[in-house]
Amino acid sequence: MDGRPVVPSTSRLRPLGLAEVEITGGFWGRRQQVNSEATIRHCHDWMERLGWVGNFRAAAEGRLPEDRHGVVFTDSDVYKLMEAAAWEVGRSGSTEAEGRFADLTAIIAPVQEDDGYLNTVFGRPGQPDRYSDLEWGHELYCYGHMLQAAVARFRTGRADEFLEVARRAADHVCDVFADGRIERVGGHPEIELGLVELARVTGEERYLHQASLFIDRRGHQTLADIHWGRSYFQDDVPVRDQVAFTGHSVRALYLAASAVDVAVETGDERLLEAIIGQWERTVTRRTYLTGGMGSHHDGEKFGEDFVLPPDRAYSETCAGIASVMLSWRLLLATGETRFADLAERTLFNVVATSPAPDGRAFFYANPLHQRVPGVVPSPDFVSNRAASSLREPWFAVSCCPTNVARTFASLAAYLATTDDSGLQIHQYADSRISTTIGDGRRVSVDVGTAYPAEGRISVRVSETDGSPWALTLRVPHWSSESWLVVGGERKKVGPGQVVVERSFAVDDVVELELDMTPRWTWPDPRIDSVRGCVAVERGPLVLCVESVELPGEQSVETFRVDPGSDLVERDGVVSVGGTLVAFEDRPWPVPGLVLARNSDVVISLTPYHDWANRGPSTMRVWIPAATMEVDNQEER
Numbered sequence: 001m002d003g004r005p006v007v008p009s010t011s012r013l014r015p016l017g018l019a020e021v022e023i024t025g026g027f028w029g030r031r032q033q034v035n036s037e038a039t040i041r042h043c044h045d046w047m048e049r050l051g052w053v054g055n056f057r058a059a060a061e062g063r064l065p066e067d068r069h070g071v072v073f074t075d076s077d078v079y080k081l082m083e084a085a086a087w088e089v090g091r092s093g094s095t096e097a098e099g100r101f102a103d104l105t106a107i108i109a110p111v112q113e114d115d116g117y118l119n120t121v122f123g124r125p126g127q128p129d130r131y132s133d134l135e136w137g138h139e140l141y142c143y144g145h146m147l148q149a150a151v152a153r154f155r156t157g158r159a160d161e162f163l164e165v166a167r168r169a170a171d172h173v174c175d176v177f178a179d180g181r182i183e184r185v186g187g188h189p190e191i192e193l194g195l196v197e198l199a200r201v202t203g204e205e206r207y208l209h210q211a212s213l214f215i216d217r218r219g220h221q222t223l224a225d226i227h228w229g230r231s232y233f234q235d236d237v238p239v240r241d242q243v244a245f246t247g248h249s250v251r252a253l254y255l256a257a258s259a260v261d262v263a264v265e266t267g268d269e270r271l272l273e274a275i276i277g278q279w280e281r282t283v284t285r286r287t288y289l290t291g292g293m294g295s296h297h298d299g300e301k302f303g304e305d306f307v308l309p310p311d312r313a314y315s316e317t318c319a320g321i322a323s324v325m326l327s328w329r330l331l332l333a334t335g336e337t338r339f340a341d342l343a344e345r346t347l348f349n350v351v352a353t354s355p356a357p358d359g360r361a362f363f364y365a366n367p368l369h370q371r372v373p374g375v376v377p378s379p380d381f382v383s384n385r386a387a388s389s390l391r392e393p394w395f396a397v398s399c400c401p402t403n404v405a406r407t408f409a410s411l412a413a414y415l416a417t418t419d420d421s422g423l424q425i426h427q428y429a430d431s432r433i434s435t436t437i438g439d440g441r442r443v444s445v446d447v448g449t450a451y452p453a454e455g456r457i458s459v460r461v462s463e464t465d466g467s468p469w470a471l472t473l474r475v476p477h478w479s480s481e482s483w484l485v486v487g488g489e490r491k492k493v494g495p496g497q498v499v500v501e502r503s504f505a506v507d508d509v510v511e512l513e514l515d516m517t518p519r520w521t522w523p524d525p526r527i528d529s530v531r532g533c534v535a536v537e538r539g540p541l542v543l544c545v546e547s548v549e550l551p552g553e554q555s556v557e558t559f560r561v562d563p564g565s566d567l568v569e570r571d572g573v574v575s576v577g578g579t580l581v582a583f584e585d586r587p588w589p590v591p592g593l594v595l596a597r598n599s600d601v602v603i604s605l606t607p608y609h610d611w612a613n614r615g616p617s618t619m620r621v622w623i624p625a626a627t628m629e630v631d632n633q634e635e636r
């Protein structure tokens with residue numbers, strides 16, 4: 001068992017698995033614990049309660065289509081829950097998660113038909129024909145999540161019945177979607193990720209070939225021209241010819257991640273370069289400060305360049321997770337730290353934002369500006385996607401909670417890598433890394449840090465054979481002054497990465513000190529919707545102003561920040577100076593209108609990932625700067 005979610009057969013950096021990296025506490029350790037103790041069970045309970053697990057029982061007992069519940073792709077949520085349970089078994093040895101996986105396997109396996117087909121929506125009397133709705137039917141999407149769950153199970157040391165179920169389903173897909181048969185693609189990319197990883201697990205070339213076929217077929221208009229156009233499915237332009245990620249964000253990012261997988265396995269440099277180019281364009285022009293992607297609720301889509309409205313930001317949790325998946329694959333392929341930088345930004349400010357502290361409610365959309373305080377949802381509330389400004393227990397379309405669950409359970413596998421020369425640490429968390437480098441030399445280190453509350457990261461060598469090797473630490477781009485301390489020697493290091501190569505001894509300590517001074521961040525002037533606003537960041541965290549911090553809990557719309565004021569940090573809490581302004585409602589624009597200054601205030605900012613944890617509030621990340629528009633007249 002190695003517990004690695006992604007295992008390229010060739011790559012610049014080698015991934016480590018749950019058997020080699022353990023998160024031992026801190027920011028992510030707490031979240032892993034809540035995930036294990038609450039979220040996985042919460043997801044399972046809801047899927048039982050709403051009949052999504054029951055759909056498989058009904059299928060086995062011949063009660064479909066009458067007894068089917070939920071939207072067309074709920075099978076995929078059950079598979080994502082299984083993937084989360086599989087990683088959790090690998091992470092913690094949880095017998096509860098083990099029981100869940102076994103129980104669900106016993107429910108699902110009998111539903112598989114003789115030719116490998118498995119889905120609760122299509123193909124039975126009274127149901128639509130198989131593959132009769134490739135745009136919206138999600139059969140291939142569901143298989144993709146099934147395959148990923150089976151891979152997680154295999155990679156955590158249990159080659160049991162579910163792997164056989166997945167193999168039969170994959171064989172079936174390869175038969176039915178071969179050249180000369182159905183020469184089309186599924187509306188929601190995902191099968192490609194599952195097929196490549198299953199090929200890596202089984203050595204079955206056929207699965208890789210099929211994934212490659214799906215990548216090459218997309219963009220050739222085999223799907224219908226729908227209301228949002230074929231770009232919604234990324235079926236308007238071939239993958240290699242795209243300029244930036246476009247259309248439905250989760251679809252685009254799963255597709256890009258799988259294109260990297262295919263490019264790496266087939267040695268297709270051109271495809272890899274195309275995706276890197278699209279990533280660059282997207283990150284520089286179509287990505288929120290939080291790392292969030294997708295600026296349109298309508299179609300859940302990427303906007304055009306610089307269309308990044310903070311209040312209407314969709315920034316789906318799943319898109320954040322998909323972006324981390326893509327960044328990880330690009331980091332492995334290239335070794336470039338910029339991909340780890342984006343993964344960090346996205347993990348702290350999108351993925352960590354979604355779940356409530358108790359792990360039983362979630363944000364689906366992650367806007368950067370909330371104008372209206374939400375309503376506390378009842379624990380029984382099943383939401384549409386983004387109806388409230390508060391985290392919600394469950395959704396009619398519930399892709400995000402199980403995506404959080406599988407990501408947290410496997411998160412340790414995204415912290416570090418090795419290559420022939422040594423060990424690279426990309427993400428900082430209290431952790432224990434124990435692995436082999438080069439030709440099999442054992443190396444272990446303990447990472448201790450209060451990150452992201454503090455910027456000091458201490459790496460203590462706990463196992464080494466005395467021969468030289470290289471410890472590489474990422475120096476985040478946001479740290480304006482970073483220091484490396486080795487053997488009592490302190491030297492300044494620039495952003496990117498720092499390499500310490502030597503014959504380490506046990507108990508040698510390497511320390512990295514990052515600059516956690518809070519900082520002003522000005523937006524690109526081409527983003528019209530936040531012009532004249534400024535944000536505050538500290539370390540990897542984006543901060544926001546919440547109405548619960550304003551006098552009388554008045555709306556954040558009244559707050560103007562003074563970017564000339566000092567950002568004061570005390571015990572990790574950052575405060576800013578500014579002004580509360582008064583508005584007069586007028587039915588038409590008034591030339592030369594200025595706002596009346598009401599009072600000067602100092603406001604504590606909230607880490608964005610913590611917003612709305614103190615009840616309904618209004619919130620904004622981009623805060624209007626008090627400049628021309630604030631009058632200097634006397635207080636009113």
Ligand SMILES: [Zn+2]
Binds near residue numbers: 316317318319364398
């Ligand atoms: Zn989602």
